[in-house]
Amino acid sequence: MEFLKEFLGDELYAQVEAKLKGNDKIKIANLASGEYVSKSKYDDKVAELATANTTIGQLKEAAEKYEGTDIDGLKTQLANTQTKYDTDTKKLMDDIKKRDAVDAWLDKHPTRHRNLMRSQFNYEKLKVDGDKVTGIDEIGKQLTEAYADMFNNDDGGDGGQGGDGGMSHGRNPKEKDPGEMSMEEYKAWREKQ
Numbered sequence: 001m002e003f004l005k006e007f008l009g010d011e012l013y014a015q016v017e018a019k020l021k022g023n024d025k026i027k028i029a030n031l032a033s034g035e036y037v038s039k040s041k042y043d044d045k046v047a048e049l050a051t052a053n054t055t056i057g058q059l060k061e062a063a064e065k066y067e068g069t070d071i072d073g074l075k076t077q078l079a080n081t082q083t084k085y086d087t088d089t090k091k092l093m094d095d096i097k098k099r100d101a102v103d104a105w106l107d108k109h110p111t112r113h114r115n116l117m118r119s120q121f122n123y124e125k126l127k128v129d130g131d132k133v134t135g136i137d138e139i140g141k142q143l144t145e146a147y148a149d150m151f152n153n154d155d156g157g158d159g160g161q162g163g164d165g166g167m168s169h170g171r172n173p174k175e176k177d178p179g180e181m182s183m184e185e186y187k188a189w190r191e192k193q
Helices: 001-020 038-068 071-108 114-120 137-146 183-192
Strands: 127-129 132-135
Touching: 038 132, 071 127, 071 132, 071 137, 071 183
Parallel strands: none
Antiparallel strands: 127 132
């Protein structure tokens, strides 16, 4: 209240000071000095501080959940999973190429029991090199020797199938032999079948 002395003078200041002495209802402050903050601004800052403290607590809690997590271990797991996926996908694609190559070979060498002969191929011995499958002719030769009675004869007959002597498997005589087709041609040909 001392700041009022210069504005009120000593006599008036002494009267005001005497009247306000012991009064808790009135408080005098110099707002020009910036020492006073309104109640609403104060309450806003208290709420802001409480929100900040809550957020800090939540962030600490979240950080504790991940404390001790091995980030490099997670990266290694991810890399291993990607490698396994790539390996499995390549194996699946190679298996499809092997199956298609066996089907093409069986188209070239008609048999009475196609599924049985397909099951006799040792797919593990077949090797895929790009779009080419190797080892199929060797396995096929072994099968034609071991199961000669299962394959149709090339004696101009129907091989005991009771047909009309036409082309085996319903192939149009103008079509290219599946064994001589590229992988893309063969896939397109198989889709037509």
